[in-house]
Amino acid sequence: MNEKWTAEDVPDQHGRVAVITGANTGLGFETAKVLAVRGAAVVLAVRDTDKGKQAAARIADAAPGADVTVQHLDLTSLDSIRAAADDLCTGHPKIDLLINNAGVMYTPKRTTKDGFELQFGTNHLGHFALTGLLLEAILPVPGSRVVTVSSVGHRIRAEIDFDDLQSERSYSRMAAYGRSKLANLMFTYELQRRLAGKDATIAVAAHPGGSQTELGRNLPAPLRVLERAFGSLLAQSAAMGALPTLRAATSPEVQGGQYYGPDGFGQTKGHPRLVGSSRQSHDVAVQRRLWAVSEDLTGVTFPV
Numbered sequence: 001m002n003e004k005w006t007a008e009d010v011p012d013q014h015g016r017v018a019v020i021t022g023a024n025t026g027l028g029f030e031t032a033k034v035l036a037v038r039g040a041a042v043v044l045a046v047r048d049t050d051k052g053k054q055a056a057a058r059i060a061d062a063a064p065g066a067d068v069t070v071q072h073l074d075l076t077s078l079d080s081i082r083a084a085a086d087d088l089c090t091g092h093p094k095i096d097l098l099i100n101n102a103g104v105m106y107t108p109k110r111t112t113k114d115g116f117e118l119q120f121g122t123n124h125l126g127h128f129a130l131t132g133l134l135l136e137a138i139l140p141v142p143g144s145r146v147v148t149v150s151s152v153g154h155r156i157r158a159e160i161d162f163d164d165l166q167s168e169r170s171y172s173r174m175a176a177y178g179r180s181k182l183a184n185l186m187f188t189y190e191l192q193r194r195l196a197g198k199d200a201t202i203a204v205a206a207h208p209g210g211s212q213t214e215l216g217r218n219l220p221a222p223l224r225v226l227e228r229a230f231g232s233l234l235a236q237s238a239a240m241g242a243l244p245t246l247r248a249a250t251s252p253e254v255q256g257g258q259y260y261g262p263d264g265f266g267q268t269k270g271h272p273r274l275v276g277s278s279r280q281s282h283d284v285a286v287q288r289r290l291w292a293v294s295e296d297l298t299g300v301t302f303p304v
Contacts, residue, residue: 003263004271005243007034010250014039017092018249019134021045021073021127022102024055027149027208030242031099031249032068033059038250041067043092045084045102047074075102075126076112078298085133095137097249100127100148100184106173116297117166119173123180125298128187132300135201139303144201147249148188150259151207152267154181155278160286162293181207183290185259185277190287192257194304202256205277206248208241209262209269236262236269244272 018035022028023044036042036059046052052070059068071087074080088095103123112121131146138144158178167176184205191203235241244260254260259277264270280286295301 003273005247005251005273006271007239007243007246010034010038010246011252012039013250016040016096017043017094018097018099019043019045019071019088019092019095020097020099020101021075021130024048024051026238027242027245028099028101029055029058030239031101031245033062034242034246035097035249036066036068037063040097041069041092043069043071043088045071045073045088047072047102073102073130074113075122075130076114076118078114078129081126081129082133085130088134089137093137094141095134096141096144098131098134098138098146099245099249100131100146101245102127103149103180105151105153105177107176108173109167109171111166115166117168117171117176119176119180120166120183123177124183124187125294127184128294129298129300131187131191132295132298132302136303139198139201142200145249145254146188146191146201146203147245148184148203148205149207149245150184150188150205150277151177151181152209152261153178154185154207154281158182158278159280160186160290162289165293182278182281185281186283186287186290187294188259189257189282190284190291191302191304193284193287194302195256198304202254204248204254204256204258204260206244206260206272207267207275208238208244209264209267210235210241240269240271247272 023032073084110118157175188205261275262270263273
């Protein structure tokens with residue numbers, strides 16, 4: 001493996017279709033831009049289509065002639081997810097890459113349109129539903145991948161508490177975020193187990209370390225002050241933060257069920273490499289129970 005993997009290592013992507021959630025800004029935008037430059041047909045699946053169109057124009061400036069389209073997707077609404085999946089499967093019967101990138105972090109206590117706790121509902125359940133609805137367009141494609149973006153936050157106050165999955169009894173911004181990111185990893189590992197033996201498709205996870213994006217806009221005031229004061233020391237650019245996702249999505253050596261993150265101290269900064277996740281993220285019994293509960297909550301079942 002190249003230990004200093006960069007965007008220059010992304011293989012040619014001509015002929016591939018990549019759907020990226022939350023691609024109008026930050027990590028998603030940087031991921032989309034690199035894939036478009038390498039020749040992929042990129043779909044920016046975003047809640048705000050005006051911002052999505054602006055992002056598409058910026059990508060077109062960087063990659064003249066790039067095939068970039070915008071798809072409305074609100075991950076806080078199962079109706080919106082179903083409508084987006086219908087549009088995507090109609091417009092792209094075969095999808096090579098689904099990159100579950102969009103997310104919210106440390107939000108005040110709120111719920112999605114379907115009544116789920118906002119962070120768990122958006123970061124996990126929304127992507128769970130989208131993946132299940134798109135999988136039939138992904139499975140037949142040789143070399144196809146589902147890449148889900150987790151976080152070092154999956155280790156922080158993170159627990160899949162089935163007795164209070166929606167944080168109705170008590171709510172902590174940090175714990176709810178950690179739960180959603182732990183769920184992202186458990187989803188990836190269980191999806192890969194279900195895909196095993198199907199040579200075409202693999203499930204992979206990645207995390208950006210500390211990256212300078214809009215994700216921190218809901219940080220409590222004291223943490224926002226620290227971020228402004230020490231952000232450059234603790235975090236890297238969105239372009240660097242996108243590299244683990246890009247490696248997970250494109251590198252030939254990647255295997256199903258792997259997890260990629262920065263190679264620096266504490267996995268906060270650096271070039272992407274294979275990393276490990278928390279012990280509890282590998283609890284197979286919890287993975288399977290979370291999968292079943294997620295199917296019940298979303299009404300989405302998978303063809304695997």
